[in-house]
Amino acid sequence: MSITGIGAAVRRKEDHRFITGTGHYTADINRPGQAFGYFIRSPHAHAAIKSIDAKMAAGMPGVLAVLTGAQLAADKIGNLICGWMVHSDDGSPMKMAPHPALANGKACHVGDPVAVVIAETLAQARDAAEKVQVEYGVLPAIADPAAAQKQGAPQIHEVAPHNTIYKWHLGDANAVEAAFKSAKHVTKLDLVNNRLVPNAIEPRAAIGEYDAGAGTFTLWNTTQNPHVARLVIAAFVGMAPEHKLRVIAPDVGGGFGSKIFIYPEEVVALWASKRVGRPVKWVAERSEAFLADAHGRDxxxxxxxxxxxxxxxxxxxxxxxxxxxxxxxxxxxxxxxxxxxxxxxxxxxxxxxxxxxxxxxxxxxxxxxxxxxxxxxxxxxxxxxxxxxxxxxxxxxxxxxxxxxxxxxxxxxxxxxxxxxxxxxxxxxxxxxxxxxxxxxxxxxxxxxxxxxxxxxxxxxxxxxxxAPSQAVGSLGCGVGLWESAEVRVNPTGSVEVLTGCHAHGQGHETTFAQVVSDRLGIPIENVSVVHGDTDKVQFGMGTYGSRSGAVGMSALAKALDKVEAKAKKVAAHLLEAAEGDIEFKDGKFNVAGTDKSAAWGDVALNAYIAHKFSGQELEPGLKEGAFYDPKxxxxxxxxxxxxxxxxxxxxxxxxxxxxxxxxxxxxxxxxxxxxxxxxxxxxxxxxxxxxxxxxxxxxxxxxxxxxxxxxxxxxxxxxxxxxxxxxxxxxxxxxxxxxxxxxxxxxxxxxxxxxxxxxxxxxxxxxxxxxxxxxxxxxxxxxxxxx
Amino acid sequence: MYAFTFHRPQTLRQAASLLAKHEEAKLLAGGHTLLPTMKLRLAGPPQLVDLSLIDGIAGVAQSGRSLTIGAMTRHNDVSTSPVVQQAIPALAGLAGMIGDPAVRHMGTIGGSIANNDPNADYPAACLGLGATIITNKRRIKADDFFTGMFSTALEPAEIITKVSFPIPKKAAYQKFRNQASRFALVGVFVSKRGSEIRVAVTGAGANGVFRVPSFEEALKKRFAPKSLEGMTIPADGMNSDIHGSAEYRAHLVGVLARRAVAEAIGK
Known part of the structure; x- marks a missing residue:
């Protein structure tokens, strides 16, 4: 183990910028010509949206647009989706109701976004939002899950009778019943797992930017998985083809799961940026987060x-x-x-x-x-x-x-x-x-x-x-594979960039991924930088949740490091004029077995790039390897x-x-x-x-x-x-x-x-x-x- | 926040005339209720009259058997004042329990009692010590000042200048916090000054701070927790919400009163 390798309690490299206010969170980013979005949200838990009158608001100072669900639908922006299919006991698929990014016709919870005002400043957007007149027809609402399926409960979505999404089971009811019959003692409990509001310290935020010349979108977003966001927004929402959409998740201040999901606001920021021809920024307020971030448990x-x-x-x-x-x-x-x-x-x-x-x-x-x-x-x-x-x-x-x-x-x-x-x-x-x-x-x-x-x-x-193992989760209904990717780019001077499809939002990957490299290549963690959170830099990855970065992301890194080491040994063999099989790599040094001939890591990295010691036909120059790792x-x-x-x-x-x-x-x-x-x-x-x-x-x-x-x-x-x-x-x-x-x-x-x-x-x-x-x-x- | 005109008068007279002139004007003392409400756009006073530049309405002074605290004195200045700590340690302790350090460095005693939040601490101290609230117009006994939730005897254009507290022989404040807001779910202030016993409760009452005559009577016989043994108050008239039922609040009044008396007599 090197002193900064696996098992070392080294200090986190990223903390200096976090605690000195020099991080770059989405809210810190400002784009030239940027406008601001402010969402009008339903004050009712369940209500028909009878009309939206934006005439007065549209004429207010600084207002660029007032956009509604009807316009979203007219522009053929698709619904948000749930990406894991669960079937009911009777074999029928789960009852997924349409989820437009702006409610169209009906609002289904307090906080459901029904319109957005885009204006030159946030204050102007907010002032105008107060002048948008939404006429609601309030409907009976149901909040208690235990009562949602009962006869006479208000019906929320047509596709789901009795508000039931699925009735699912796992295990053998008869075998269990038989076991209970033979029991000496049975313990019974009624339990409620209370609903929680995540409250990451950084509220969610998004900036959408459309480049009319190139026909491309960029989304800066508080997400735990930028590639998944890009995939869903491209393939399902239909905002743009995948190669025309770049998603950047810069520093993210806590997620706890709540920033995994694809949310209405980021879709609207992208769509609105094209509509108004300006970058559109939205940053949630804390009270907005209570009504707009997915809750947990319940x-x-x-x-x-x-x-x-x-x-x-x-x-x-x-x-x-x-x-x-x-x-x-x-x-x-x-x-x-x-x-x-x-x-x-x-x-x-x-x-x-x-x-x-x-x-x-x-x-x-x-x-x-x-x-x-x-x-x-x-x-x-x-x-x-x-x-x-x-x-x-x-x-x-x-x-x-x-x-x-x-x-x-x-x-x-x-x-x-x-x-x-x-x-x-x-x-x-x-x-x-x-x-x-x-x-x-x-x-x-x-x-x-x-x-x-x-x-x-x-x-x-x-x-x-x-x-998770991709085949296994696929067989259980997951719409994606849950492998991870890593790329290791060794520079001619021997420093290393690791590109990972994982995303850090507090976990310390810039330190721990560097420790894995340090452990393997014998270089200090200062010589390793970890790149993540940008779909233009990292080819693909599944993000960070479910405690997967270590087990899956670092495994991909280890696999890529295997390839780097194998290639570096070939370079070292030429440099040391020895057979490849005689090269040993330990503590950052390449040795010819049984001799005192050795080459340092930096020499081998440099020689991989100057390529003076081997022919390009025999061995490709350069030292860069990637790997996809799918867990077993x-x-x-x-x-x-x-x-x-x-x-x-x-x-x-x-x-x-x-x-x-x-x-x-x-x-x-x-x-x-x-x-x-x-x-x-x-x-x-x-x-x-x-x-x-x-x-x-x-x-x-x-x-x-x-x-x-x-x-x-x-x-x-x-x-x-x-x-x-x-x-x-x-x-x-x-x-x-x-x-x-x-x-x-x-x-x-x-x-x-x-x-x-x-x-x-x-x-x-x-x-x-x-x-x-x-x-x-x-x-x-x-x-x-x-x-x- | 909506736009407003910001006034910074130098004298009480100027402040009072601004209030008289602008009916919807609001005074800014510490701002810890007003400013968050304005930020949420739940309030939008067109005129804001800041009291912080007015001389002579902040600071602590003791004369004889009373302690006077200027209306613009920050909670932190009360809690750390050697004069207050010596004269009425329970009052210094109470001020040190309000909010967090940021709140205590901006919030003021005058602002707190003028707002009369039903969960605030200072109203319990004023009522529990038998304070006199002094304004630019008159002197008002605490018993007459707090007239209900968020309501006081203050008239339009009336400005609190200081609060005078008689120095008690014994006093203590026990606060049981609302876990989320850290305001008092129930707070009980007790004091003994000669034959006068006061028990004042904040947080619990649906109508704001109140005294508990039955407890005061019991404590007159002997100022000891035992005198309150088994005593409680009716749940009627108590607040009831997701943080605690009326019964729970009524129960806590008894518990905290006993603890406050124990603390006051040093047990």
């Missing part, structure tokens, strides 16, 4: 777990209603199906699993992937059942888990996934030691003396990351999180007093960055468990429409975290990495709720467990919570 689930007399799990079944909001967002269909039900085996040997999922439309903001995407929901189901099962059967939750752990690999679950490696007992054991589980009873007594209720909760999560399997990071809380029974306030996380992410490239990812993930998971929750009223108005009412976790919600790792290599990729980006958000909610319910002695507690909710649960609970 599941209503009934789940049951069957145990035998020894506490072995016999079967699990779950029925989930997943709220997909008013339209199907880009990958929305996959989240509550293939990213959720496939993880219901958790870390356990469960012979039979059956899961039914109904996806429904409601008059709410579309719901799609959010950090963890389906896997936090699955973990919450499995780990709540495990913990409550242990309590009901009077067993130690640790013993119950250990008894049911999968212990040999590979392990085929009944729900598609084939786990490749892991050691669940090892992470649990380490976590128990760090958390001092043995001392818990004593700590609980101390808390009691201070009038506090102490609880401990476990979450032994698993996730499927490294998304998902990766399966897993671990154990232990949360300890103290609840104040007088106020209901839950304070997290200790957190232990022991994760197995496979090989760790940069432990400092991994620890940061774990911290951030836990913060988001704690946010979901204790304070975050989007609340709609019955008319579909978002009551938590700003940070005054929607509570993001703050530093004082979080304890110092004890974070550690265990390592089992991922056998299916060259670096042995599994991925770490989502683990904390997946593990944390169950750990917190298991801890709080342990403290208060009742399982009747929904997320977010706010002080008011915990106090109310305590009032309902039987008196005197159990002693430790």
């Amino acid at each position: 599941h209503v689930t009934h789940a049951e777990m069957a145990f035998d007399a020894e506490g072995k799990v016999l079967a699990l079944r779950a029925k989930t209603i997943a709220n997909l909001g008013a339209y199907m967002s880009t990958f929305s269909s996959s989240v509550p199906t293939y990213l959720y039900a496939t993880l219901l085996s958790g870390q356990y040997q469960i012979p039979q699993i059956y899961c039914e999922v109904d996806a429904v439309y409601t008059n709410t903001v579309p719901v799609d992937a959010y950090r963890g995407a389906g896997r936090p929901e699955a973990t919450f189901v499995v780990e709540r059942l495990m913990e409550v099962g242990a309590r009901e059967m009077g067993q130690d939750p640790v013993d119950l888990r250990q008894r049911n752990f999968i212990k040999s690999f590979p392990h085929q679950t009944p729900v598609i996934m084939n786990y490749d490696s892991g050691d669940y007992g090892a992470s649990l054991k380490k976590a128990l030691e760090i958390a001092d589980y043995k001392g818990f009873a004593k700590r609980k007594r101390e808390s009691e003396r201070n009038g506090k209720l102490r609880g401990i909760g476990f979450s032994n999560y698993i996730e499927a990351c490294g998304i 399997n998902f990766t399966f990071p897993a671990g154990c999180h232990i949360c300890e809380v103290e609840v104040d029974p007088d106020t209901g306030n839950s304070e997290i007093v200790a957190w232990t996380a022991v994760d197995d992410f496979g090989v760790v490239v940069n432990p400092m960055i991994v620890e940061g990812q774990v911290h951030g993930g836990i913060a988001q998971g704690v946010g979901q468990a204790l304070c975050e929750g989007a609340v709609y009223d019955k008319d579909g108005q978002l009551l938590t429409g700003s940070l005054m009412d929607y509570c993001m976790p703050r530093a004082d919600h979080l304890p110092p975290m004890k974070v550690d790792t265990t390592v089992t290599r991922c056998p299916s990729n060259p670096l042995g990495v599994k991925g770490c980006g989502e683990a904390g958000a997946i593990a944390a909610p169950a750990a917190v709720i298991n801890a709080v319910t342990d403290a208060i002695g009742t399982e009747q507690l929904a997320m977010p467990a706010t002080p008011a909710a915990v106090w109310a649960a305590l009032q309902r609970a039987p008196k005197a919570p159990r002693a430790a």
